[in-house]
Amino acid sequence: MSGPLQGIKVLDLSRVLAGPYCTMTLGDLGAEIIKVELPGGSDDTRYWGPPFQNDVSAYYLCTNRNKRAITVNLKTKQGKDIIKKLVKQSDVFIHNFKHETIERLGLSYEKVKDWNERLIYCSITGFGNTGPYNKLAGYDFVIQAMSGLMSITGTEKSGPVKVGVAISDVLTGMNAAISILAALNERHVSGIGQSIDLSLFDSQVAALVNVASNYLISGSIPGRLGNEHPNIVPYQTFEAKDRDIVIAVGNDHQFKRLCTVLNEETLAEDEFFRTNEKRLENRKSLVAILSVLFKQKTAAEWQALLNESGIPCGPINDMKSLFEDEQIEARDMLVEVEHPEAGIVPLVGSPLKFSRTPTTIRRHPPKAGEHNDEVLRELGFSKADIVRFSQDGVI
Structure with missing residues (x-):
């Protein structure tokens, strides 16, 4: 049974968490995802740990299923030719390079839209492509601080505390998936693509919801309430x-x-x-x-x-009691995937439940460049081309 996004092709130049979370979501929904890294692998999460399972990072495993992986040296002419061929066949292009970096690589929206006018182009950065902070690097911890989230998290005794997961990244990944789906829908009417400019900062500010509204209406700066609620008791x-x-x-x-x-x-x-x-x-x-x-x-x-x-x-469950809870099994929120290096890997299941076109896990989180030969042959390159690319450091 096909997923609701079967037939959609996504070219994924993102790494770490926000972008990969977005593309994993699209992949679970049936889209074809091609994950692009530099030769040798440039997604930092491949090396973040412990824990590792047979030298494969648990962090990397959490957001990279349902993808094929290739490696491309984006600074070489041959590498750019490979990306150009992929762009021409893709519906979506997603990256999380800083604005000046993507410009320097020759992969800005203004450039790639000439290769494919139907392309949905999604940029994820810390602070967006405009504004005084547009050149700053954005990491989740910094965003949690600057967005005001840490000012309302914790207690007066504890001081400011970050959320225990990289929530700004996750929220941005979700917003990216929503935005891409909306742009794909609009393309049915207009016939052309568009660019999407997403930032961790914007996503986290928007997620302040009632706390931000409370301040904007009252002018009163909220404090840290710990486990209490600012508007409801008990x-x-x-x-x-x-x-x-x-x-x-x-x-x-x-x-x-x-x-x-x-x-x-x-x-x-x-x-x-x-x-x-x-x-x-x-x-x-x-x-x-x-x-x-x-x-x-x-x-x-x-x-x-x-x-x-x-x-x-x-x-208040810890991880052990959570994953032993019968609700987890009933909702298929714990799944197992066979990985060629790590063996049988337990992963968190998809929260998206469909009556006719369910999400599926069709591919394990790939090794860097695992699908170089497969994808390049599909693009029309010969075996000799691929060997030469490898020898020249193109892939």
Whole structure:
């Protein structure tokens, strides 16, 4: 069964996380992805670790399935000829070079659109191709700091804290996939491609959502609330008899049901706690009361009672308990792929679920240049050409 993007060809000159996450998503959806690196392999994540499995980096494995890999020296004339041939056959071109670098390589949108006017061209950088920061390198940690995310993450005691994954990269990869799909759809009408300018900074600022809106409307600079919510109470962790549990009461009806489960119905009618607005005003008093109550039972006991009453809650899983959770198996969120070097590799499954055209894993995360011969022969190069390219350092 084909994926929803079967027939779409993507030329991927990106590396590390944001771009590869985007192209893996497109590949899971059925697109053909050709991953281009410098001879020897230039995606830094190939060497990031530990852990490694048979010398293959776990980091690299996480975002590079469903791709074919070739190596091309972009500074050589023959290398540029190879890229030109690939561009002519592609629907999408994606890279994460800085603006001046892609210009120097002769692969700017203004250049490559002359080779293929239907091409969707996606550039991913730290700060975008315009503005005073357009020449700065952008790494996730720096973006989390500059975007304001770290100012609201952690507690007043801990100080600013980054999110535990490179969330700015992941968000940008998702935005890239969304933008590419939108541009492909528009191409059905116009018949021509266009360029997409994405930045980690923009993506992370946009993801501040309600926190940014709270500031823009009120003018009040938000602090670090730790596991508390700036707009909803109670919406945080509580210490049960054995371990912490997350309670997420989203409205007044849920709060009333929570009070019933706690055998404290009078709390729901208390003028200080009856509405969410009042609970925000009297957060400390309410949390102090609830903290005592939640210590009376184990987290599992509370979870059973709260789930039965339709009150959102959950345990704080570590990676071991997460991947042992029956929901993971039920949703196919843990898959195995056979790799020629690493052996059987466990990977996180796709979150995208389709009724007729499901996502599939058709290819293992490739070695650098693993498909040089295959792809170059498809482009019309002879075996002798390929041997010469290898000897001359073109591939």
